[in-house]
Amino acid sequence: MDYTEYAMKLTKELLQTPSPGGYTFKQRELCKKRFEDMGLEVRRTKKGAIYAVLPGKSEGKARAVAAHIDTLGAIVKEIKDDGYLRITNIGGYAWQSVEGENLIIHTREEKEITGTLLPDKASIHVFSDEVREASRTEDSVQVRLDADVSSKEGVLKLGINVGDFVSFNPRTVITENGYIKSRYLDDMACVGVLYAAVKQILDEKMEVSHTTYLFLTDYEEIGHGLYGVSDDVHEILALDIGTVGSYHTSCEKKVTILAKDSRTPYDYEFRHRLEEIAIKNNIDYATDVHFRYGSDATTYALQGTDFNFACIGLGVNATHHYERSHYDGYKNNIDLLREYMLSEY
Structure with a gap:
């Protein structure tokens, strides 16, 4: 073997x-x-x-x-009025390392709701050079949920609450020449x-x-x-x-x-x-x-x-x-x- x-x-x-x-x-x-x-x-x-x-x-x-x-991972710390989430990190990593990554919110009722971590100003078409120049911190990145919500009430109805855990997609790949890549x-x-x-x-x-x-x-x-x-x-x-x-x-x-x-x-x-x-x-x-x-x-x-x-x-x-x-x-x-x-x- x-x-x-x-x-x-x-x-x-x-x-x-x-x-x-x-x-x-x-x-x-x-x-x-x-x-x-x-x-x-x-x-x-x-x-x-x-x-x-x-x-x-x-x-x-x-x-x-x-x-x-x-x-490593995160926890929901705030549900914003516009339906986006603020999260706080678990473990030591830079927010740039998970920018644009798909993630899962694990609710208290064990529902899994997907989303993506983005900077507050993500679109180059909308915000121009601010996208390049803005720092990535706990207070300048947010979770965009894969759900039809645009308010805090809508997020709560999904079953998401402050304190829910967040995991990022590991994207595990084993290559033919012996490398393994993953979070x-x-x-x-x-x-x-x-x-x-x-x-x-x-x-x-x-x-x-x-x-x-x-x-x-x-x-x-x-x-x-x-x-x-x-x-x-x-x-x-x-x-x-x-x-x-x-x-x-x-x-x-x-x-x-x-x-x-x-x-x-x-x-x-x-x-x-x-x-x-x-x-x-x-x-x-x-x-x-x-x-x-x-x-x-x-x-x-x-x-x-x-x-x-x-x-x-x-x-x-x-x-x-x-x-x-x-x-x-x-x-x-x-x-x-x-x-x-x-x-x-």
Whole structure:
């Protein structure tokens, strides 16, 4: 079986279920079933995150691996008198990155109403150079609904209310030469990697060295994704994207091993162990330092919890925009994650 192809196809499938931060319950239930179909026990934290238990040779010094199922998105914050909507962002992205994108309003009654995000002044024919010169901010972009409404009352009759979640069209494409393009590869690509590595371990009847908890967190983009980790966990490996571009060493065809993000350096010995695993197994990797970045591992460490922490991930181009990665990057990530879970401390 080609586990890399499996991971990419699963990424595309995952992206068909919208899951902006705070609205992940549908994705969570689908992921829970995937774990159960693998024969794994699934547990749930008090706040709602799920994690599967992968039994190991040793129950002592357990590990946790975490990827996040929440994505960027938005929430309706105002219904305008002319029937347009103002929205507020979930997660850190520039409004220019979603200008002109199709979207869905998820109502309280679970209706899905489509629309498009546009600047207040969108038409070059009507507003001339103002269209080019106007900034794109939360207060200068709006949602045009695909409905015959021109008033606040009309929008309310559709069932739309302040507080409804908004998801943007991911537009996922897998090319013939191995690239995958989409919104929200952060972090659905890493979720695909996690499932693929675990599936290979189970299919080929391998046994991980230590019992490993497989966390799918649901508030990472907002900064409080990982929680409820058992006291027997000695180290946590976060799976998140590597940022490609500028002075970064991350590459779409490699696995990124993080040395430092904007919050803290990662543990040197843990990082060095991952690098040694990559070298020993001929896994193509890049050690990198990231700017404006944090992972589930670092945000949890900053809460004062006592465990070791590291982060690896797919190199992704144009992060928090229309992102791209590659088949080779998936393969290198799957290989490193698998070999890490099989390895001893």
